[in-house]
Amino acid sequence: MPITIAAFSGSLRRGSYNTALLQAAAGLMPEDSRIQIHSIAAFGLYNGDVEADEGIPPPVSALKDAIAAADGFLIATPEYNNSIPGVAKNAIDWLSRPPADIRRVFGGKPVAMVGASPGGFGTILSQNAWLPVWRTLGAELWTGAKLMVSGAAKVFDAQGSLVDERTRDSLRGFLQGYVEYVRDRQRP
Template structure:
């Protein structure tokens, strides 16, 4: 097994809400990552129009989709941090994945993907992660499995004013997942 000196990771958030705990978790990850891992936010998915095959076949892919696909392609791995809406994947995230799924040279094919979620409830977004794993399987991604990060009672884990991740147990566990994800990328990319 050969490990890369540096890992370029793109983070995607499935929430558009300004005060999103999921986005707050994504912003906390660079400080929790192993030294050789750089985590940057990928292109925003909120501006991607609803998927429409007529638009794809007529005008082609919107620039926001092309930018997202290219960011995924060039990254060593992807971290998706998302809330759970109605026991599943938020529509804005599903829409972005629907668009990217139609791009030639599938960006997610054999791409290491790590999932995280935050919720106000105790399950921490587990049902969303289950559905998202199914979508990733269809796209041919290499989905990292364990340890999993489900942050329950999110409103108790972040500073109410700054949204900084203050819960030490969550910080420690997310850091362990990122270290294991780095090792996973080495294994599946060798």
């Protein structure tokens, strides 16, 4: 069976390096696997009153179902102020509602993180800040490799193509290891 990885970028920016990283990943997936890139652009800010009055908004429910149905979940996270950007955290907060559904969506789900930044540290602090979130959701973070893309302005061209060969190789290797892990977990 082909492996399907649900993914989203934690940036809404048109020229987002993190979205570009996911698009590059889609072209470098190992055989018999694919990435479905989802958007969190239609998520409003989490508000308990909205949830109580209207329930889970349709774009949130749709992404919850997509993650639940996928074999794994990949997030491309920017770093803001040495931590998780609010937009990305807000998306995960919505996706974790209601608590009774967390297990269906994230429980035991093999999660991987990548991130890109124009700075020199490539989202390391943001990726570290996500760790308690995955633990709280009961997801299984794959820790076989790390991918922190620094100097993003040089690694991507103006069209968002990943033009740096070393980064492409690292991304290819990262995806290989992650998909192997996802596949191994499915073997009886």
